[in-house]
Each structure stands twice: as structure tokens, then as C-alpha cells.
Amino acid sequence: MDKHKLIVDSVVVRFGDKTVLSGGYITSETGMVTGLLGRNGAGKSCMFRALMGGLKVENVMVSIDGVPIDRQIIGQYIKYLPQGRMLPENIKLHKAFELFGVNYWSFVNRFPKYSRFHDSAIWELSGGEARLAELCLVLLSEAPFYILDEPFSQIDPVNIEAVRRLIRERCQDHGIIVTDHNYDAISSVADNLFVISDGYTAPVHSRDDLVRFGYLR
């Protein structure tokens, strides 16, 4: 197994006069799940959207194994599950899997309910069904790193454990960054944690750090 290290550094995002991020930083390594915590509006999603090229950014440095990444083709290195709907409404589910190079039936093996959605368009699925399909699409496709923005939102409680298992399984040969509002959801799956506060990212070593940064009381 090849080990890789992703470093995202010096992320600066401003909306007009408002500075959302002044020193965003996060790392990820093959074989590890990194959790990113932060209060609402702290800039967690902003950081990911910025590094993936979906948001205008003042500065961002992304490197894998010390080599800077061309952000025009960042999707080849990092697959990103955004917070909102990613798949076009009209695309058939099997077509989306084909484009991402994922075998649809391997996904059905994990979630048998989806065997009947093979020819369904995304708009025919419920919000939760579409969310689970998108999550698996990202996690089962090939890339050294995955970033998952609130992967547990909209997922049935019965599937949350399966998603957790899938994340742990995929992190054996990949690096995964996960963010969520829910501390318990993240801490149960992550090997190390970062927190965003006042535009800066800091590593979390203990629960006290989260209290110090105003994330927990």
C-alpha cells in the first residue's frame, strides 16, 4: 500500500470585508480519518469548497507528498462530498456510478435496497436515498483522498453504522477528512481532530482543547 500525505495550508477566504478564514490548515494521511470540527459559520465547508475550486479563494496551498497540486484537476486526487446535492437531477444512478468508475452492483451488495434504483434518475430518489448514493459514489471511487462534508446528515439511523464501517474500511488504503456538527459522530470515526476557530485551524489533543476554542462547554 502506498502511503500519501495531503497538506492543505494557508487557506484565506474573504467575502467582501468579512474574513471567514485567515489561516486554514489541515492534513490527512493514508490509513487515517481526520475530523474537522467547528461551530456554525466557522468556515469548515468554506475551506473544502475553496480547496476544491468551487469557491473564489484569496490563497490556498494544496500538496500531496510535498508536491503542489494543480487545482484544475484536483478531482483526480481528492473526491469531495459536499454538504448539498452534488448529482444533477436528471442523471440516472447507474450512469453516475459509471462516470465515477464504480461498479453499481458492488454498491448494491452493501445496500440491497438500491437494486431497484439502477435506472432511476436522482430526482426519483428521496433526499436521504440520494445522499447515501452520493456518499457511496464518492467513497467507492478511486482517489488517494476523500473529503466528506457532513456525511451522516440525512442518513437513516439504520444506515449510519454501515456508513461508519465503510469509512473505516476505505481509510485502510486512503486518507479521509470528515466534518460534521456532531462531535460524537466525528469522534467515533476519526483518528485525529482539528478545530476551526476565529478563522484559524488548530489540532485537538483533548476535550479541553475543544472547550478552550469555544466548540464545547
Next chain:
Amino acid sequence: MTLRDRIYLTWSYGKIQFLVGALYNIVCAQLLTRGFSYSFYIDAFILKAVVYAITYYLVRQFRGRDAIFFFINLGLSRRKLQLSVLLVDFLFLAILLTTVMLKHG
């Protein structure tokens, strides 16, 4: 990614812009058949740029903010996709107007 996939994704990304652009191109070609002038040919391109910019702005406003990540995940940046849409759209106008001009000019 195959060429077919790339064409499919470009169409999927720029569908509305392609359709508005095609409608504009057809109207221009129709007007050109009624009477040719070089100034019309040039004006058609200037107005095309304005229509293109407005359509681009509106599509960005109404598209889901995370929809772009479908394309980015597949290795296609917004810049690359937009450039493809722009090239195809303007090329189509140029071919259509030149064909009409040669036929009726």
C-alpha cells in the same frame, strides 16, 4: 474518461447556455437571410457576448451551489467547462452565419 463522457458532461453542465445560444444563433441566421450586411455580422457577435454573459450569470444564480462538485470530482474544472461551452457556442454562430452569408450574400 472517454471523449463521449466528456461531451456528455459538457452538455450536462452547459445545457441551458447551449439552448439559449442555439435559439439566439437561429434568430440571427434568420435575420441575416433577409438582408446581408457586414455590420450585422459583427453586431451579432457583440450581442452574442452580452447574451452569453447574462445567461452565464443567471445559470450560476439558479444552479445548486454544490452541483459544480460533480464535475470537479470527475476532473473537470469550472473554467474548463465554461471555456468548452463558450467555444462551441461561438463556433456554432460563426459557422451558421458564414453558411447563410455564402448562400444569400
